Amino acid sequence: MTWSPGEDQITVQRAPEPGAAGGTYRAFGETLRGLKTTLARVVEGVHTIQYPEEKVPVYPRFRGRHKLHRFEDTGLEKCVGCSLCAAACPSDCIRVVAAENTPQERVSAGERYAAVYEINISRCIFCGYCEVACPFDAITMGHDFEMSDYNRSDLIFTKEMLLAEPIEATPLRTEGE
Amino acid sequence: MILALDSYFEPWWIQIIKSLLIFGVALGILPLIIVYERKLLGRFQGRYGPNRVGPFGLLQPLAEIVKFATKEDSRPVTSIGPLYLAAPVISILTAVAAFALVPFGDVTNVFGTRVGLYGIDPSIGPLYVFAFGAIAFYGLMLGGWASGSKYSFLGAMRAAAQLISYEVSQGLALVGVIITAGSLSLTAIVHAQGGMWYFIPQCVGFLVFTIASFAETNRSPFDLIEADAELVAGYFTEYGGTRMVAFLFAEYLNMMVVSGIAVTLFLGGWLLPFGIHPPTWVDPFVVLAKMMVFISFFIWIRATLPRLRYDQLMSFGWKILLPLAMANTLVTAIIVVAVHK
Numbered sequence: 001m002t003w004s005p006g007e008d009q010i011t012v013q014r015a016p017e018p019g020a021a022g023g024t025y026r027a028f029g030e031t032l033r034g035l036k037t038t039l040a041r042v043v044e045g046v047h048t049i050q051y052p053e054e055k056v057p058v059y060p061r062f063r064g065r066h067k068l069h070r071f072e073d074t075g076l077e078k079c080v081g082c083s084l085c086a087a088a089c090p091s092d093c094i095r096v097v098a099a100e101n102t103p104q105e106r107v108s109a110g111e112r113y114a115a116v117y118e119i120n121i122s123r124c125i126f127c128g129y130c131e132v133a134c135p136f137d138a139i140t141m142g143h144d145f146e147m148s149d150y151n152r153s154d155l156i157f158t159k160e161m162l163l164a165e166p167i168e169a170t171p172l173r174t175e176g177e
Numbered sequence: 178m179i180l181a182l183d184s185y186f187e188p189w190w191i192q193i194i195k196s197l198l199i200f201g202v203a204l205g206i207l208p209l210i211i212v213y214e215r216k217l218l219g220r221f222q223g224r225y226g227p228n229r230v231g232p233f234g235l236l237q238p239l240a241e242i243v244k245f246a247t248k249e250d251s252r253p254v255t256s257i258g259p260l261y262l263a264a265p266v267i268s269i270l271t272a273v274a275a276f277a278l279v280p281f282g283d284v285t286n287v288f289g290t291r292v293g294l295y296g297i298d299p300s301i302g303p304l305y306v307f308a309f310g311a312i313a314f315y316g317l318m319l320g321g322w323a324s325g326s327k328y329s330f331l332g333a334m335r336a337a338a339q340l341i342s343y344e345v346s347q348g349l350a351l352v353g354v355i356i357t358a359g360s361l362s363l364t365a366i367v368h369a370q371g372g373m374w375y376f377i378p379q380c381v382g383f384l385v386f387t388i389a390s391f392a393e394t395n396r397s398p399f400d401l402i403e404a405d406a407e408l409v410a411g412y413f414t415e416y417g418g419t420r421m422v423a424f425l426f427a428e429y430l431n432m433m434v435v436s437g438i439a440v441t442l443f444l445g446g447w448l449l450p451f452g453i454h455p456p457t458w459v460d461p462f463v464v465l466a467k468m469m470v471f472i473s474f475f476i477w478i479r480a481t482l483p484r485l486r487y488d489q490l491m492s493f494g495w496k497i498l499l500p501l502a503m504a505n506t507l508v509t510a511i512i513v514v515a516v517h518k
Contacts, residue, residue: 024497034481038221047223 057171063126063141064170066119068162071109077163078138079117080110088133093123110136117159121147143170191292196277199296203276207429208238213469214476221480248418255325256415264323265416265423268316272430275309278302279437280364282447282460294461295364302363303351306438307344310393314340316427317402321412332411335487336402339392342494343399347389349502353382353509354442367446374445381505383443385498387474390435392494395428396475398482401490436471440464444471 049056058064069078081098099115107113128141144166149155212227212235219226227234252261277296284293299305314337321333355361357378358369366375376383392399403411410416413424440446444467447460455463485493 021497024493031482035477038477038481041223042220044223046220046225048225050225 055171057173058143058145059173062143062145063128063131065121065142065144065147065166066124066130066157066162067140067142067166068117068159069138069140070163074109076106077108077113078136079114079134080108080136080138081112081114081117082135084133084135085130085139088129090127090129091123091125093120094118094130095120114159117162119157119162120155121157122152122155142166143172145170188290191290195292195296199277200273203273203430203433204426206433207426208242209235210429210433210472211238214472214479217473217476218480221477242422245418245422250418253325253415257323257325260319260323262420264316264320265420265427266316267319268313268427269423269430271309271313271316272427272434275306275313275434276430276437278306278363279434279464280367280441280446281464282457283364283368285457285460293364298362298364300362302361302366303348303355303438303442304361306434307348310344310431313427313431316424317412320416320424324412324415326415328409329412329414332402332408332414335404335408336395336412339399339401339490339494342491343389343392343498346385346494346498346502347393349499349506350382350386350389351442352502352506353379356506356509356513363441363446366442367448370445370448374443374448374450376443379443379505379509381501382509383439385502385505386439386443389494389498389502390439391475391478392490394431394435394475396432397479398485399490400484401487404484406484432472432475433468436468436475437464439471440467 070076071078081096083096083098086092086094086096095116095118096114097116098112101107101111101113126141131140139162147155215237216226216228216234225234227237230236230240252258278299280293280295280298282294284291286292297305317336317340318333321329321331321336324330354366354375357375358366360366360369391397395402401411408414410421413421416424441464447463449455449463
């Protein structure tokens with residue numbers, strides 16, 4: 001079968017139909033429709049969230065800045081310095097140095113406690129594996145996400161910082177919101 | 178030579194005060210209009226617009242002017258010095274001169290002196306506006322040409338072609354009003370609208386005038402002169418700092434002039450509908466309010482329509498607007514003659 005060029009020809013209209021009057025008439029109608037659309041946006045109102053003053057509430061399972069926990073009754077730290085979180089961490093940003101609890105000075109509920117517990121927030125990818133790995137629920141992911149700072153060294157969060165309650169609470173999304 | 182003797186009833190010092198006042202008011206309102214445009218444009222896009230500098234973001238233009246004023250005063254090596262400097266001045270001066278024509282009220286008694294609440298009321302009102310509009314082209318053309326850059330020059334060429342094309346329609350659209358009112362004096366035209374504002378009987382003229390005004394003031398959808406998406410900035414590509422601001426100010430001033438002329442010729446000037454006669458000191462505010470409505474419409478259109486292609490612009494101007502304006506003039510003339518016979 002021979003190929004005829006006519007079969008593959010597709011008519012492409014690159015310009016408006018010849019004759020300005022018809023096009024203008026259509027454009028006029030479409031303009032009115034467009035004006036209605038844009039005015040509806042004004043009536044609808046503003047969608048901007050004025051960020052630093054007004055924050056988007058986060059979901060309950062949002063993974064933000066880590067928290068270390070204490071037992072509420074005894075005040076002892078839950079972390080026993082097992083380093084499972086550090087082993088689970090894919091970006092290798094947790095450093096744990098364990099030490100033995102003594103009867104004179106008890107820090108955690110177990111045999112050992114974390115003498116050093118540091119998270120390098122600038123490397124953390126907020127995957128939440130540390131939370132999953134922890135056998136005592138000592139570390140959880142909180143809801144704070146505003147952690148920027150001017151120095152990298154300030155982004156290495158120590159145990160004291162992670163144990164402390166955050167100064168400003170991030171708004172939490174309520175049920176059904 | 179005596180030109181329109183009855184319009185020179187004011188003492189010379191009143192004329193000077195009025196000139197200064199017009200210049201001050203025009204340049205004082207401009208920043209407000211710029212911030213108003215940006216805020217309204219924001220609303221059309223579901224956002225606030227500038228709201229950080231000062232109360233409600235009102236000081237935003239001030240911050241911008243300070244920014245522009247502290248810019249380095251540079252110009253291209255290839256530019257032609259005096260013309261390069263003169264271009265923004267021409268743009269601003271012609272716009273202010275045209276703004277002097279907008280009547281904000283009738284002749285009133287201000288502290289025992291008879292003062293017309295307008296810059297001047299020549300017996301050739303609209304012609305004066307178009308004369309200065311034509312001189313304003315020199316600002317654009319010189320700006321583009323004296324920059325010594327081919328992009329500026331191309332922008333200036335586009336500007337000239339567009340402005341000349343649409344000025345014809347804009348002028349013809351006013352002829353209907355002038356025939357109906359039987360006068361070229363703008364205050365007389367406002368007085369003639371006591372019964373009915375001219376945008377009702379002259380609806381075609383009003384439409385043509387409005388559309389042509391978009392093109393004349395370099396506003397979307399006819400902003401091919403600037404066309405920041407395809408040209409850099411058209412004729413003022415090579416300008417920076419305060420000189421560029423001068424061009425932008427001239428653009429907004431032209432918008433005000435066009436709104437003022439539209440309000441005067443079609444929307445009844447300082448008159449209010451339904452037989453409301455407020456005290457005379459309200460008149461300027463009525464005119465300003467009407468101008469703001471018209472400017473809001475400019476912004477509404479800008480938020481809605483994309484830019485035209487150049488051939489569409491030309492074909493629309495010459496094939497649609499011009500015949501429409503001519504037909505409007507012709508029909509108006511026939512009706513006026515028929516009624517007066």
